Amino acid sequence: MGFEKKMGENSRQLNLDVGSIFVPKTISDILTEVSMMHDFSKKSSKLDFYVHSLEEEMRKVDAFKRELPHCMQLLRDAIETLKKESLRWKGREMGPVMEEFIPLKGDSEGGGRAKLSTDFSEKKNWMSSVQLWSTPVHYENQDSVLSLRSRHQEEEGSGIDSQFQGCNNIKNSGGAFLPFKKAPGLSIKEQKRDSASAVNGGLSLSIPVAELELESESPDLISVKEPSAFLRPQLQQRKQRRCWSPELHKRFVDALQHLGGAQTATPKQIRELMKVDGLTNDEVKSHLQVEIQASHQEAAKHIGRDEGFLVGGTRVAE
DNA sequence: TCACGAATAT
DNA sequence: AATATTCGTG
Numbered sequence: 001m002g003f004e005k006k007m008g009e010n011s012r013q014l015n016l017d018v019g020s021i022f023v024p025k026t027i028s029d030i031l032t033e034v035s036m037m038h039d040f041s042k043k044s045s046k047l048d049f050y051v052h053s054l055e056e057e058m059r060k061v062d063a064f065k066r067e068l069p070h071c072m073q074l075l076r077d078a079i080e081t082l083k084k085e086s087l088r089w090k091g092r093e094m095g096p097v098m099e100e101f102i103p104l105k106g107d108s109e110g111g112g113r114a115k116l117s118t119d120f121s122e123k124k125n126w127m128s129s130v131q132l133w134s135t136p137v138h139y140e141n142q143d144s145v146l147s148l149r150s151r152h153q154e155e156e157g158s159g160i161d162s163q164f165q166g167c168n169n170i171k172n173s174g175g176a177f178l179p180f181k182k183a184p185g186l187s188i189k190e191q192k193r194d195s196a197s198a199v200n201g202g203l204s205l206s207i208p209v210a211e212l213e214l215e216s217e218s219p220d221l222i223s224v225k226e227p228s229a230f231l232r233p234q235l236q237q238r239k240q241r242r243c244w245s246p247e248l249h250k251r252f253v254d255a256l257q258h259l260g261g262a263q264t265a266t267p268k269q270i271r272e273l274m275k276v277d278g279l280t281n282d283e284v285k286s287h288l289q290v291e292i293q294a295s296h297q298e299a300a301k302h303i304g305r306d307e308g309f310l311v312g313g314t315r316v317a318e
Numbered sequence: 319t320c321a322c323g324a325a326t327a328t
Numbered sequence: 329a330a331t332a333t334t335c336g337t338g
Contacts, residue, residue, distance in 0.1 A: 238332065238333080239331085239332060239333085241330080241331055241332080242330095242331065242332085243331095244330085244331085282332075282333085283331080283332085286330085286331055286332060286333090287330090287331080289331095290329090290330070290331085
């Protein structure tokens with residue numbers, strides 16, 4: 001697993017996906033921002049918002065905790081820091097407008113310096129987009145998220161991009177914490193077909209029964225009509241494609257979860273847990289393989305792809 | 319022989 | 329893109 005190595009000690013930033021926009025922020029930025037809020041009563045709710053966002057990310061990353069142990073740790077630390085800070089402001093009344101200086105944890109370290117210089121221009125954008133994500137994000141509503149994103153991209157391309165200066169990494173970071181893709185095979189069409197042919201307690205293995213016996217007649221008889229059989233007599237006919245209906249896939253995922261993730265689960269265990277009649281180890285194995293690949297890809301997104309792992313986002317450590 | 323994961327084929 | 333098959337290993 002190359003991921004742990006890639007994670008390395010260099011990855012110190014995580015993307016904070018608040019709604020459809022990636023906001024490059026460091027924990028220090030957040031603390032600074034909150035320290036500048038005059039309304040004390042809102043400080044902790046702001047912090048809670050960040051905590052909530054990060055917790056949501058953590059839930060997503062959790063699926064890859066094996067590949068991204070460091071990532072998890074960073075998130076934990078960040079959440080803890082913000083929670084503590086939030087606690088400090090809990091219950092305080094809105095006080096006189098006394099600017100309070102909060103010593104920032106990572107402020108004295110060199111790591112953040114270069115970045116901070118650009119942060120002020122970024123802050124404006126980030127402020128202007130607050131409205132977008134102060135409302136809960138409904139991840140299932142992919143369309144609106146996507147259209148939001150593309151609208152911004154259009155604006156970017158059409159010259160209003162001064163507004164987006166300094167946010168290039170928004171573009172580049174391409175979805176590190178995007179909501180997971182909808183599981184394949186959930187189209188209405190498929191659901192219809194599935195429910196139509198649903199048997200076996202809602203599960204549909206969807207293997208057409210026809211043609212299963214094609215080769216059954218006298219294997220020793222080499223027929224000219226059956227050139228493929230002649231050319232490769234000992235190769236078995238290709239199996240019917242297993243159709244992984246949504247229901248079937250759900251069972252699969254449940255089994256995976258029960259077994260502790262795609263990394264630890266073994267095809268046989270999964271098949272046994274799924275308790276689906278006629279499902280073979282190989283089929284599960286095959287399915288598991290794409291699952292693992294997907295999780296690797298997903299995990300890879302959580303690691304900075306940019307050189308030096310500066311993916312822009314929340315600096316949660318160092 | 320079997321189960322497995324990775325690579326490759328369809 | 330999704331599934332099946334092959335291949336090398338333990």
